[in-house]
Amino acid sequence: MAAEEQYDVLFTGGTVIDGTGAARQRADVAVSGDRIAALGDLARAQAARTIDATGRIVSPGFIDAHTHDDNLLLVDPDVTPKTSQGVTTVIAGNCGVSLAPLSPGRPVPPPLDLLGPPADFRYPRFADYVAQLDETPPAANAGLLVGHSALRLDTMDDVDRPATAGEIDAMRERLAEGMEAGALGFSTGLIYGPNKAATTDEVAAVAEVAGAAGGLYVTHMRNEHDGVEEAMEEAFEIGRRAGAGVVISHHKCAGRQNFGRSRDTLALLDKARERQSIGLDVYPYTAGSTVLLAEMVEKAERVIVTWSEPHPEYAGRDLADAAAALGLDPVAAVAALNPAGGIYFMMDEADVRRIMAYPHSMIGSDGLPHDRHPHPRLWGTFPRVLGHYARELGLLTLEDAVRRMTGLTAAQFGLTDRGEVRAGAYADLVVFDAETIADEATFDEPTRPAAGIDIVMVNGAIVRETGQVTGNRPGRALRR
Numbered sequence: 001m002a003a004e005e006q007y008d009v010l011f012t013g014g015t016v017i018d019g020t021g022a023a024r025q026r027a028d029v030a031v032s033g034d035r036i037a038a039l040g041d042l043a044r045a046q047a048a049r050t051i052d053a054t055g056r057i058v059s060p061g062f063i064d065a066h067t068h069d070d071n072l073l074l075v076d077p078d079v080t081p082k083t084s085q086g087v088t089t090v091i092a093g094n095c096g097v098s099l100a101p102l103s104p105g106r107p108v109p110p111p112l113d114l115l116g117p118p119a120d121f122r123y124p125r126f127a128d129y130v131a132q133l134d135e136t137p138p139a140a141n142a143g144l145l146v147g148h149s150a151l152r153l154d155t156m157d158d159v160d161r162p163a164t165a166g167e168i169d170a171m172r173e174r175l176a177e178g179m180e181a182g183a184l185g186f187s188t189g190l191i192y193g194p195n196k197a198a199t200t201d202e203v204a205a206v207a208e209v210a211g212a213a214g215g216l217y218v219t220h221m222r223n224e225h226d227g228v229e230e231a232m233e234e235a236f237e238i239g240r241r242a243g244a245g246v247v248i249s250h251h252k253c254a255g256r257q258n259f260g261r262s263r264d265t266l267a268l269l270d271k272a273r274e275r276q277s278i279g280l281d282v283y284p285y286t287a288g289s290t291v292l293l294a295e296m297v298e299k300a301e302r303v304i305v306t307w308s309e310p311h312p313e314y315a316g317r318d319l320a321d322a323a324a325a326l327g328l329d330p331v332a333a334v335a336a337l338n339p340a341g342g343i344y345f346m347m348d349e350a351d352v353r354r355i356m357a358y359p360h361s362m363i364g365s366d367g368l369p370h371d372r373h374p375h376p377r378l379w380g381t382f383p384r385v386l387g388h389y390a391r392e393l394g395l396l397t398l399e400d401a402v403r404r405m406t407g408l409t410a411a412q413f414g415l416t417d418r419g420e421v422r423a424g425a426y427a428d429l430v431v432f433d434a435e436t437i438a439d440e441a442t443f444d445e446p447t448r449p450a451a452g453i454d455i456v457m458v459n460g461a462i463v464r465e466t467g468q469v470t471g472n473r474p475g476r477a478l479r480r
Contacts (some may be wrong), residue, residue, distance in 0.1 A: 001136060007032050007047040008460065013193040014053030014431065017399050019060040019407035024399060029058055031427040033325025034459040034474070039423055040443060048219040053431050056454060057398070060406035060419050061428035062382045065281040066249055066364025068092065068131075069142070070099040071116040077138040078469045081369055083098065084449040085382045085439075088428040088458045089478065091364070093145030094249055096189030100129035101174050102150045110291040111192050112149055113339055114368050124154075126178030133477040139430070139463040140475045143413050145187040145218055146178035148206065149194035158366040159190060159194045163202050175209045182479025184413050185216030185244065190231075191223070192291075200234055204241040211244030215480060216413065217246040225255045225299060229268055236272045245277035247412065250288065250366050251355050252347050255299050259348035266358050271359070279412040281364035282355045284384045286347040287443075289368055289375035292319075294331050294338035299346055303330075306341035306371040316373035316444075341368065343375050343443070353395055356385070356404075376446040380439030383450035387438035417477055427460040 007030040016027045016039065016225040028042035038045070038300075052090065064082060067090040072079060082090055092098070097112050100123035108118045115121075123129040126146055133142060148171075152159045155170040163171065166436035175186055186207050189195050207217045218238050221231035232248065272278055289306060290296070297303050302320035314322040323333035334340070357360055363385055367378025377384075382405055390401040410419025417425045430453065437452030449467065456464040461474040 005045050007037055007045060008049070010042060010045055010047035010050045011053045011058055012031070012042070012050060012230055014056050014058040016421050017057055017059045019419050021399055021403040021407070024057070029421060029429070031457070031460050034426055036423055036425050036427050037420060039421065051431070051455065053389055055433070056431050057434050059402050059420065059430050059432070060421055061430050061456065061458065062086045063089040063409040063415070063419055064365050064381070064403045065091050065330040065362040065409045065412070066094050066366045068094060068097060068114055068366070068368055072369040073115070073122050073133060073138040073140070074136065076369070077136065077473050078463070079138050079140040079475070080365060080469070081378045081447070083139050083456050083464050083469070084453070085379060086430040086432060086456055087140060087382060088430070088456060089141040089143060089415065089418060091143045091145065091184070093147050094187050094218060096148040096195045098145060098147030098150045098187070098190065099123060100150065101146070101178065102154050103460065106153055109193060109283045110339060110397060111189065113340070114291060116370050126174070126183060127181035130181050130477045137473050138475040139469070139473045140458060141478050142475065143184045143415060143478045144182070145185050146175050146183045148186065148188040148198065148203070149192065151175060151206065151237070152194050152198070152332070156457050159197065161197050162199045168202055168205050171206050175206055179210060179215055179246070179480070181215040182477065183215065184264050184480050185218055186210035187218040189220040191220060200238060204238045206243055207238055207242035211242035213480070214414070215244060216247055217242055217244040218249060220249045224252050224257060228253055228258065228261065228265060232265060232268055236276065236278065239278070242278055245279070248278065248280040251280045251282055251361070252288065252366060253351050254288070254346045256301070259351060259478045262303045262351040262354045266354065269358070269360070279360060279362060281362040282352070283364060283366050283377050283381055284352065284356060284376070284389055285377055286349050286352055287343050287375065288347070288366070289343045289346040289371070290341065292334050292338055294334045296344050297330055297342070299335055300344040302345040302376050304343040304373070305337060306343055306368070306373050306375065308337040308340040312336050312372065341371050353389070356389060357395055361404060362409045374446050376439065376441035376443055377440070379447055380441035380450060384439035385454065386434070387452070391434065414480060417476070427457055429455070429457040431455040
């Protein structure tokens with residue numbers, strides 16, 4: 001390298017974990033514009049700014065494989081819960097829930113209300129939403145999915161039934177528009193009201209449009225409890241019929257009677273992966289979170305209310321306490337609190353670890369940014385994997401943990417030149433302390449920022465430094 005080589009930013013003295021799973025190496029990293037320009041011994045290089053990363057890990061920015069950040073990208077353009085934990089790219093539009101396409105003025109039933117109030121659903125075409133991100137860029141990148149619930153609500157007068165052939169054609173047209181606008185694929189939430197009545201044939205017919213465009217079928221399956229294996233088989237069938245790669249969202253075996261079944265579900269995944277492309281994501285907690293549903297309350301060992309429109313005073317309190325205060329049994333309390341959200345304790349730690357250790361599992365937070373008292377996964381997922389599961393428990397090596405949240409996810413979602421530290425890749429980078437990185441968010445204090453993260457860079461611009469936002473918002477809508 002020539003002595004006069006000039007870069008914009010130069011990270012010196014750090015240890016690079018490159019996102020591929022390869023062993024860490026001591027290397028300097030140079031950035032020019034929005035790309036990594038060089039990697040190695042750059043002692044003779046000059047830069048507009050040099051940052052000493054001695055004693056720190058330099059890794060790709062984390063990619064959150066499963067988010068509901070569609071509206072967060074607009075209302076909190078610093079994407080604070082995510083950039084604060086080193087996330088530089090979010091995959092939004094999961095579980096059939098996307099901010100577009102949905103005509104303004106349409107009612108927004110659960111679970112779409114997880115994304116914000118009805119007034120925020122103002123994008124009749126998916127391209128309108130993408131254009132909004134282009135016009136007002138956030139601090140993080142966003143890969144986007146088209147949600148089945150949005151499609152059904154925009155094309156059907158009654159979502160409590162299967163779609164007609166004409167309605168399926170209308171959904172296919174809207175999805176085709178979304179894929180043309182750059183969507184990464186099509187998502188479903190077959191456990192939820194707006195999706196529940198959809199038949200396998202309907203879902204496969206719509207998903208076919210995503211498959212033909214090279215996109216994915218990403219699914220919150222029809223059942224994550226007693227019928228989890230049957231739901232997996234349905235997802236695999238839809239993927240085969242659609243010609244689309246499948247991603248199983250937040251894989252779990254919920255309910256005490258299903259503890260330990262991850263041995264069987266992972267074996268089923270292995271068998272299916274022999275004939276088709278299948279990925280999955282997992283979050284590092286034994287509790288999930290969504291809208292408040294009576295059928296889930298009955299299956300959970302504990303429920304925390306995350307928000308309630310008629311009774312906001314109960315956010316952060318156990319449902320049992322709220323029910324007692326209201327003088328109701330828990331199921332009746334659900335009706336009194338709704339519209340509302342909840343955290344459900346219903347998984348086994350051994351299953352969480354087994355699924356996380358599965359070599360094809362990506363890391364996704366599934367955080368709900370508009371909850372008044374959110375699940376701590378919104379703020380803590382990635383540091384929790386690196387600190388608790390990798391450093392403290394040794395479940396994963398640090399190199400493999402980083403791979404699950406960077407290179408693996410970029411490859412699964414087709415994010416070209418993302419998720420790796422190498423010359424020519426986009427400069428999405430995180431500098432963190434491997435000895436102190438940790439989640440600080442708890443179920444009692446769910447919005448505490450993570451510890452141990454020094455610098456977060458997106459497309460060559462630093463968006464967070466020493467715990468503070470910089471005001472830079474270089475994020476992009478990442479088109480397929």
